[in-house]
Amino acid sequence: MTTMTMSKALNAALRDSMDADVNVVLMGEDVGQLGGVFRVTDGLRDQFGDRRVVNAPLGEAGIIGTAVGLAMRGYRPICEIQFDGFVFPGVNQIVTQLAKYRHRTLGGIGLPVVVRIPVGGGIGAIEHHSESPEIYFAHTPGLRVVTCSNPQDAYSLLRSAVECDDPVVFLEPKRRYWSKADIDTSMSVPLGQASVARSGRDVTIVAYGPTVDTALEAAEELATEGVEAEVIDLRSLAPLDLTSIFESVRRTGRLVVVHEASLSHGMGAEIAARVQEQLFYFLEAPVFRVTGFDTPYPPSRVEELWLPTVDRVIAAVRESVEH
C-alpha cells in the first residue's frame, strides 16, 4: 500500500505497463522531458528513452494514425491527448480506422491502442479544456470506453486497458488528478465491470469519473436525512455493465444518473432506456438525470452553475424518493 495522487497512480501504471511489455510505446504532445501538461508521464522518458516515450509533433490525427500503424506492426501504443477539447482532429482516425480495423480484417488483426484523454471541468480552465466527450466514443462500436474516479481504479484500470487487445479510450477526470488514496499495485480490475462505491437501500445513484465523488458527497448528506443512497461507479462506459445497475435498481426501485456531459442523448438517456426496458415494474419513480446542460461548456467563472453539484444531486434524489 502506498498513498498516491491519481496522477501518480496513472504514472505508476504507465511505468509498470512499460516494464511488463517492451512493445508498449507512449506517444503524445509534451510527454517527454516535460512529463505531459499534467505530469502523468513524469520521468518515463528518462527511464525508457525517446524510442519508447515519443514527443509527438503537434497533430492529434497523427498521434492516433501512427499508433494504428505501430499496432499493425505489433506494438501496443498508448496515446496521450493533451485535453478533451483537442481530441477532435484525431476522431477520424479513432472512429474510421482504430475502431473498425478488427472488423475489417474479420478478426485477423486487432489494434491494442489506448487513447488517454484528460476530461471534464471544474478546474477554472479556458475554452476546450473542460469537456466531456465520452458519448462520441461510447457510441462507436469497436471501442471500449473506460474512466476512473479514484487512484486505485486509475492504476488498475489503466493496466487492464494496456493489456486489452481492443482499442480503449481511457478518460481521466482532470479535477481528480490530485485526489489521494492508498493504492495496491497488485490489485487487478478487469475492464467492463462497475463497482459499488457506497451501499444503500433507498435509491441508486449511477455516476462515473469526476461525478462519483459528487454522488458520494450527496449520499453522505442524504444519510443525515435518513435516505441511504447506493452509488454505482460505472468505470466502463462501453461496454456498459448493465448487470450491476439492474441488480441495484431492482433493490432500490429508484435511479438517478449523474454525469458532467450534456443532458440530451447522453449516458443517462441510455441507462434510463435500459432500466425501463428491464425493470419497468420495479421502478417506484421515474429515472432522473443530473447533468451538464445542452449548451457549450460555459466560461469558468460560472462553471459551478453548469456542473452537476451535490445540491442538484440531492434535489434529484429527494424528488425520486418523494415521488
Place this chain on the structure above:
Amino acid sequence: MTSVQTTAGPEVDEAAPIQLLSPEGELRVDARIDFDLDATDLVALYRDMVMSRRIDSEAIALQRQGELGLWPSMLGQEAAQVGAARATRTQDMLFPTYREHGIAWCRGVDPVDLLGLFRGTTLGGWNPRDNNVNVYTLVIGAQTLHACGYGMGVVRDQVVGTGDATVDTAVLVFLGDGALSEGETNEAFVWSAAMGLPVVFFIQNNQWAISAPFSTQSRVPAAQRGAGFGIPSVRVDGNDVLACLGATRAALDNARTGGGPTLIEALTYRLNPHTTSDDAGRYRPREDEDRWRALDPITRVANYLRSSGTDVEALDSRLAEESEALAVRLRAGCRALPEPSIEESFQHTYRDMPSELQRQLRVAVSHPSQSDEEQS
C-alpha cells in the same frame, strides 16, 4: 521529347518529369536517375500491366452485370502501379488506397479477393500479413499515417540500415492528388520528415479527385509540396513504367538505409470515371481523355519491345490467353465469394463478444431477412 503536362493544373515550369521511355517507345536517358535496363525484365512488366488491366476491365464488366455494387477503375495507371510495386521487396509493407489493383496483382494478392469489398461480401478481403499489403483504405489520406506508424515500428525493430537486403525494410504508401488536401496527409509528411521514417509516398496524380481537377487541390505541382516539409521529392512520368520503377526503387533503397522519406509524384491520368457510379462527361472534355489515351502506358512498352526485336504479336496472343483464363477465374470466383454472415460482424467487433452484443445477435438472427423469405 514528348513531355507530359498536367491538363487541369497550373502550367509546370520546373524540370520535366523523369521519363525513361517515351510514348513512342524510345528509351530516354535522365541524369537524375540511374537505371539498369539490362537487369530489367520488360516482358514481365508488360505482362503485369496487361493482366492488371484485364482485372480492371473484367471487374467493370462484373459491375455492369450486377455482380459488384461498384468498381473504381485504374485504367491508365498501370505503369505507375506496376512500376512502384515491382520496386518493392518481400519484407516491405504497402498501404494502398482503393484503386491499387495493379499493386495487389504484383504483390500476389488473389485478384478474386479484390472483388469482395465491392461485392459487399467483406470490408477487407485478404490478410494484410500474407503479402504485406494492407487492405484497401477508403477514407482519403488516412493510410498515410498508418504507413508512418508502421515505419516507426520498423525503426524500433531495427530493420533499417543493417545492410542486409533481406532484412532492411521500407514502407510504400499510395495516395492520390485529392489526398494532398487532407490534413492527415500533411501530418504524415511532418511525421515522416521529423522522425526520418523509412516511408515512400507514391502519389498517383491522376488529375482528378472525382470531379475536382488538380488545380482545386494545389497551385503547385505535388512534387513541390515535399520541399516545405523537408522531404526530397521527385516527379516522374506516371505512364512510364521504367521511370516509376526506377524512382521508386531509388526511394525505397534510400529509406531502407535510413535515409528517410521520399515523395514521388507520378503524373498519370484516370481514363475512366472515378467509379462505375460516376459520370466523367459532366466535368471534363472527351478530348482530354483522348489526349491521355494516346499516352497509353502499355502501348509504349509494346513499341519498345517491338523495336528491340521482341515478337509482340506472339507475346500478345500468349497474354490474351492468360488474361482470358484469369477473367474466367475472376467471374467464377466472384460468384463463388462466400456470403458474409451477420454473426461475423458481431464476432469481430471486439476480441470477445460482450454480453450485450450476444443479446443483440440473438435478435438479429431471430428474424429471417426479406431475401430469405422471398427465396422460401
